[in-house]
Amino acid sequence: MTEPRLLEGKIAIVTGSSRGIGSAIAEDFAIQGAKVVVNYNSSEEAALAVVEKITSAGGTATPYQADVSDFVAAQALAKNTIDTYGHIDILVNNAGTTRDTLLLLMKEDDWDVVLNTNLKSMFNCCKAVARPMIRRKQGGRIINISSVVGLVGQAGQVNYAASKAGIVGLTKSLAKELGSRQITVNAIAPGFFPTTLTEVLTDDMVQVAIERTPLGRLGALEDVAYLTSFLASDRASFITGEVIKIDGGLAM
Ligand SMILES: NC(=O)c1ccc[n+]([C@@H]2O[C@H](COP(=O)([O-])OP(=O)(O)OC[C@H]3O[C@@H](n4cnc5c(N)ncnc54)[C@H](OP(=O)(O)O)[C@@H]3O)[C@@H](O)[C@H]2O)c1
Incomplete structure (x- = not known):
């Protein structure tokens, strides 16, 4: 018997x-049958390559430029998605950045950019999709990408850790607000994954992370994608307000 695709x-x-991580999620969503809006801020060429990879494999995707830290741009992202595809079932708030340094050296701008990109973007995008999801009365899925750093802290990342911890509070509160509408809101807290965000880490730092990880390796991007596809699917309809670590056991 052929299993139906999850999405x-x-x-x-x-x-x-x-x-x-975002491109891995978009690609797995498309493999699972979803039509995907591939959002980016400045990396147009890379976004077009993700769309091309999805469409050449028979999937459906469109690129959309929006700085999600900007309230109006997030509204436009949601409106454009509805104009293109009719409605929104799933929002994955994945966009994120770092400006790492010790508190004593951190500039006000380092704080503002990280909090706006990582946390205000969640408010902006949740606000933009919640009303259309509620009006449609078909439930929905919101999945917010946090980090284990938001749960356990990390020297040199007070801005990033605060933004990722803020996501946890936002996720649980919004899950309580939207539960009666069958809209689930969950967070994923990844450990270390090899991306441009973590390429600043020295080989020694990566080695220490691997040694502290019971599974003895860094995560693969697909690991997060598979979890996200599950949470976005009907199979996860009774899970809400959760923060799921995916870190090989690093932060247990
Ligand atoms: N990698 C890890 O080990 C790890 C661990 C825990 C949590 N995370 C979280 O996972 C998420 C993805 O991280 P990653 O490692 O995949 O990072 P990445 O490779 O640097 O990708 C970041 C993505 O976010 C986009 N982006 C940044 N600012 C944006 C904005 N204002 N508006 C719209 N898009 C924006 C970037 O697109 P543009 O280039 O176009 O701006 C890019 O597509 C982040 O929330 C991160 O905090 C990552």
Whole structure:
């Protein structure tokens, strides 16, 4: 018997899906039958390559430029998705950035950019999709990408850790607000994954992370993608307000 695809016919927005974890999520969503809006801010060429990879494999995807830290741009992202595909079933808030340094050296701008990109973007995009999801009365899925750093802290990342911890509070509160509408809101807290975000880490730092990880390796991008596809699917309809670590056991 052929298994139906997990996300057949669903409409999904994945913020920051021009590379890294976001592109892996967008690609797996398409494999699972979703039509995907590949959002990016400045990496147009990379976003177009993700769309091309999806469409050449028989999937459906469109690129959309929007700085999701900008309230109006996030509204436009949601409106364009509805204009293109009719409605929104799934929002993955994945866009994120770092400006790492110790508190004593951190500039106000380092704080503002990271909090706006990582946390304000969640408010912007959740706000943009919640009303159309509620009006449609077909439930929905919101999945927010946090980090284990938001749960356990990390020297040199007070801005990033605060933004990722903020996502946890936002996720649980919004899950309580939207539960009666069958819209689930969950967060994923990844450990270390090889992307441009983590390429600043020295080989020694990566080695220490691997040694502290019970599974003895860094994560593969597909690991996060498979979890996200599951949470976005009907199979996860009774899971809401959760923060799921995916870190090989690093932060247990
Ligand atoms: N890699 C890890 O080990 C790890 C661990 C824990 C959590 N995470 C989280 O996972 C998410 C993805 O990280 P990653 O490692 O895949 O990072 P990445 O490779 O640097 O990709 C970041 C993505 O976010 C987009 N982006 C950044 N600012 C944006 C904005 N203002 N508006 C729209 N898109 C924006 C980027 O697109 P443009 O280039 O077009 O701006 C890019 O597509 C982040 O939230 C990150 O904090 C990563």
